[in-house]
Amino acid sequence: MSRSRLAAVLGLIALLLVGCATVPGSSDVSVLRRVGDPAEPSAPSGPARGAGPLEIVRGWILASGATAERHSAARAFLGPAAAGGWDDGASPTVVSDRVDTVFEQGNGQSEEAVVRIRADKLGTLRPDGAFVAAPGLVDLTVRLTATNGVWRISGLPPGTIVRRADLRANTRPVRIWFLAPVGGAPVSETRYLATSPARSVSSRVLDELLSGPSDDLRGAALSALPPGALLRSAVGTTPDGVTTVDLTRVGPVEALDAARRTEIAQQIVLTLAGVGVDRVALTVDGEPLLEGRGELGVADVLAGLPPSIRERRDLPGDGPATPAPAPSPAVVTTGGRVLTVPESAGTTTTRESSPDLVTGVDDARSASLSPDGRDVAVVGFENGVMRLFVGRSGAAVTPTTVVGRAVGQPSWSPDGTEVWTVVDGVPVRAVRGPDSSGTVTPVALDTTPLTGLGPPTALRLSPDGTKVALVSDGRVVIATVVRDPGGGARLGSVRVLRPGPVGEALGGVLDVAWAQTDRLVAVGTAPGLPVQTASVDGLELDSPTTTNLTPPVTAVAAASERPVLVVDQGGLWSLPASGGDVWSSVPGGSNSSVPSYPG
Known part of the structure; x- marks a missing residue:
């Protein structure tokens, strides 16, 4: 798994280190940051002067979600050898907000210590941003060594630990749109997209679309985009505010029938609508995807769907050109x-x-x-x-x-x-x-x-x-x-x-x-x-x-x-x-x- 894709999943986490034996929890949050907010989270500061073993381990937990520069914020809590050998590329383990840290060996009075980390595991976050539930118990240990009175982690398992509250505060659930295998109706799947860097959010959300449906939707959804399709360049914006998407490895446009082109456009427009994109210009290797349609919006896409589908309440909110009928009681x-x-x-x-x-x-x-x-x-x-x-x-x-x-x-x-x-x-x-x-x-x-x-x-x-x-x-x-x-x-x-x-x-x-x-x-x-x-x-x-x-x-x-x-x-x-x-x-x-x- 590439570290660059993992970095696209998690945002930087700004948290204060605290001096107690439990990483504190927080109340559930119902409102997440909007993608593109100008204020972006910053990485936590490094270890505090004089921090003991428990504080160092807690700092590593709180910083482990900050993916910038190969988790440089978390590596600040590691000794040189551990920092160089730590495998941070494994899918992040998402845990409940309460994480306990206790001494397994030593008490911080000698130069060696082992700290035990315990938390309720909720699941893992895949590189494509899909959460995979896998409830259980996280119970692992990290080894610490003091050099000249300065404690650092000298041995730890691969991967990162991310509390649910931190994931919620620094990502936004975005619906990625696919197609029903029979009938082609829109089918969505939630992925968790980092809120920063905001400038690349449109490109990253399309990367999630190009990765295809997850195993949870196997047989229930498919993509009109062929395997191997990529963005030819980063998603851009024209002077009049139209988002430009240029695909490659899709094959010659003329080889795609009209229905396939329309389905590709539908998936891209509906997916980008989830991150605030109103109008999209679609090309394949520089050639228009839909002849005579320079740009498309959600209303254009929904207008091409049968009434029973386009009136579904789960579809993006621009809605069709005519008002939807009043809902049945x-x-x-x-x-x-x-x-x-x-x-x-x-x-x-x-x-x-x-x-x-x-x-x-x-x-x-x-x-x-x-x-x-x-x-x-x-x-x-x-x-x-x-x-x-x-x-x-x-x-x-x-x-x-x-x-x-x-x-x-x-x-x-x-x-x-x-x-x-x-x-x-x-x-x-x-x-x-x-x-x-x-x-x-x-x-x-x-x-x-x-x-x-x-x-x-x-x-x-x-x-x-x-x-x-x-x-x-x-x-x-x-x-x-x-x-x-x-x-x-x-x-x-x-x-x-x-x-x-x-x-x-x-x-x-x-x-x-x-x-x-x-x-x-x-x-x-x-x-x-x-x-x-x-x-x-x-x-x-x-x-x-x-x-x-x-x-x-x-x-x-x-x-x-x-x-x-x-x-x-x-x-x-x-x-x-x-x-x-x-x-x-x-x-x-x-x-x-x-x-x-x-x-």
């Missing part, structure tokens, strides 16, 4: 009925006086509108049998052959052609027929990757349809959805989201929902943490306010820029998408309600 299943939950004037109430959203179901238990709000899937009873029903919103629904002792809340694919759920602990995929009757047919779903994880009790498809979140044995499991041109689908790579020690893990989960394509909300029985939000890569884990809630929390609904809805022992509650200090009661709900947003 949330629904709540309560008392056997399916009702809408309108949002108006900052208040949320169930529409108890309106007609039921569906008919033809005895004792409805859960429901979900299709992404466009036109259709509805409902789980309820027919002649004493729990069954999935599908039909038009506001009309009678049609029973399907999806039946079982326990059928979970339904979840729609982004295009509205599939309904996924869990039946008696087994994930089920039901495909809609070509007619207008609303009937769906269960289709075999290979769930082999879930073997050994325990039967899931809840399932939600991500807004872009590339992942599925399941609840299994109180844990959140993330699996990629791999599709083939013949219409088949299977579960790909599978991992438990944020396992680990209490306070650093997701546990006791009863329900989960996607707030965005890269963020989830989980609710359940965890002591003091009945509601938690987590990034899909497992790096971030936060807890909103619990004021007014009475755990356990049994159900949740979330969507981009929409209030979070949860159900506890007191009923249905709402928290604004922007956050807040208090959950607000939603009249008409009960402790058995099940809310949902379209999708």
Whole structure:
């Protein structure tokens, strides 16, 4: 792994050294620096005069994220031999904010000492900026030697240690855009981009795009850019503010069909939009990528996508030329009925006086509108049998052959052609027929990757349809959805989201929902943490306010820029998408309600 690419991942970290036996933690931060901020972090100063072994080790930890000049800030804490032999090129190990340092041998009174470093490991940061969750324990030792009373590290393991707070303060999560293998819809993946040097941010974010999807998206995303494609020169800017991107090793432009060129442009424009680039001029070896299109913006790219895709809330925010339609309302299943939950004037109430959203179901238990709000899937009873029903919103629904002792809340694919759920602990995929009757047919779903994880009790498809979140044995499991041109689908790579020690893990989960394509909300029985939000890569884990809630929390609904809805022992509650200090009661709900947003 090249050190130059590693240096492009982590920013310089400015921290003060402190004189206690634990590297101090800090509260979670929700606002990260903007790429291009004029104030850039600077490397910490070197060892303080008279610093003892513990202070030297803590200084090395705090400086190890400063990648400038081959980690020169961290090397200042090393003796000459160790500085020359230290392998700093390994992927950084990301740990929780608390890092303990204690004496393993010696106490600083002799000329030799060994200091033990212990911390909860969250994962590693790959050279391309992708975080790879790998929970565990960091437990290692470093050797120190005093020369003329000056302590320096004389022996240490390869690699660097970066606290989560330092990573968050000095990088920005940026979405890199790829394509769905079937249909070519935009698919994003989060990478962590250093905030400095700001002048090279556009080039660096395109380097991440050129590196292709990570293993976590294998089979669920691809790139129109051929392997080996590179930037021919650094990304530039014209006098009128247009960003210039010139590619090479793409092959002759005339050899690329129009669809391939359009897909390449889509990936580049959407990715650069995440770092504030408004207009892009694309060339390949100096020749225009798209004939007659000197420059492109996000609106131009989105205008070429089908309406069902370009209206997705996870896409960059310039939006299409015409305003997007008002979002469909949330629904709540309560008392056997399916009702809408309108949002108006900052208040949320169930529409108890309106007609039921569906008919033809005895004792409805859960429901979900299709992404466009036109259709509805409902789980309820027919002649004493729990069954999935599908039909038009506001009309009678049609029973399907999806039946079982326990059928979970339904979840729609982004295009509205599939309904996924869990039946008696087994994930089920039901495909809609070509007619207008609303009937769906269960289709075999290979769930082999879930073997050994325990039967899931809840399932939600991500807004872009590339992942599925399941609840299994109180844990959140993330699996990629791999599709083939013949219409088949299977579960790909599978991992438990944020396992680990209490306070650093997701546990006791009863329900989960996607707030965005890269963020989830989980609710359940965890002591003091009945509601938690987590990034899909497992790096971030936060807890909103619990004021007014009475755990356990049994159900949740979330969507981009929409209030979070949860159900506890007191009923249905709402928290604004922007956050807040208090959950607000939603009249008409009960402790058995099940809310949902379209999708």
